[in-house]
Amino acid sequence: MSTVTQTPPARREPPWWVVLLAIPLFGSSLLFAFFAGVGGISSIDAVTAGRQLSSSAPLVSGGTVTIDASHAGVRIEAGPAGEVSVVDSMRVRSATQGLARDALLTLARSTITSGDGGPTVAIPSSENFNLLAFEVQRQVxxxxxxxxxxxxxxxxxxxxxxxxSGPLDISAESGAIKLQNVVVSGTDKITATSGAVDFEGSLASGSLDVETESGAIHLALPRGTDASYDVGTSHGAIFIQPESGVPLISAGNNRSATGVLGAGGGAAIRLRAISGAISIRVG
Incomplete structure (x- = not known):
């Protein structure tokens, strides 16, 4: 009787390049598991922390209010005479109260400085500041x-x-501009590179000049408005709805229209769009 002894096969080590590739893949899986866990926390146990910062500066007679804003939303409204103020409110949602508070400390805040020509309000962008901050809400x-x-x-x-009701000089590279209950009484200029302009107000005198490269222009004016208009768009429609009478509608490329609202005279309206519709409604 004979016996056969089977020798186990020799163990083969993986090639060196396989080991090198496995290391980053293993690290990536750990990171994925970590953030998946964080995501679970955010949906269940997330808490918030907030802050509100306010500052003000005097405005001398004849001074101009300058606002420089980046990647932010801002509400501008009428306030007391002789003063400009800014309120920057922010709320952060994170996994713990401590993380939310730490995140708030790293956020850039709005400032106001006085100058010879008037105060300047700077509204910086609230950029990514903390991997554990799930959400940022801001109102300036x-x-x-x-x-x-x-x-x-x-x-x-x-x-x-x-x-x-004062003179307006507004320019935005990207973003919507909305004006409500605004009175044009001087030379108002509004320019938007990419974004719509929505104006609701009255024309006492002077001129309103609005230009967009990519975005619609809409004017809503009250009954009794007397003004002249000169509008044009390279790619888009034109719609003019007077207080009474037949509306003007023109669609296609390189559209333009001139005319008067009411008795004419009064303020002058000039609207230009490269790619976007233009509409004026009275009443």
Missing amino acids: TVRMPADAPLKLRGQAVAADIHDL
Whole structure:
């Protein structure tokens, strides 16, 4: 009788390049598991921390209010005479109260500085600051005298402007501009590179000049408005609804229209869009 002894096969080590590839893959799986766990915490145990910072500066007669905003939403409204104020409210949601508070400390805050020509409000972007911050909510409100000149420069900014009657010089590279209960009485200029302009207010005198590269322009004016208009768009429709009479509708490329609202005279309206519709409604 014979016996056969089977020798176990020799163990083969994996090639060196397999080991090198496995290391980053293993690390990635750990990171994925970590953030998946964090996501679970955010949906169940997330808490918030908030802060509200306010500051103000005097505005001398004839001074201009300048606002520089980046990647933010701002509400601009009428306030007391002789003063400009900014309120920056922010709320952060995170896994723990401590993490939310730590995140708030790293956020850039709005500032206001006085100058010879008037105060300047700086609204910086609230960039990514903490991997454990799940959500950031921010509201910036600027209050200024209703009849003071306003100069707004924005990049990726949404501007909501209320109850002003002074000269406006507004320019936004990206973002919507909305004006409500605004009175045009001087030379108002609004320019938007990418974003719509929505104006609701009255034209006492002077001129309203609005330009967009990519975005619609809409004007809503009260009954009794007397003004002349000169509008044009390269790619988009034109719609003019007077207080009475037949509306003007023109669609296609390179559209333009001129005419009067009411008895004419009064203020002058000039609207230009490269890619976007233009509408004026009275009443």
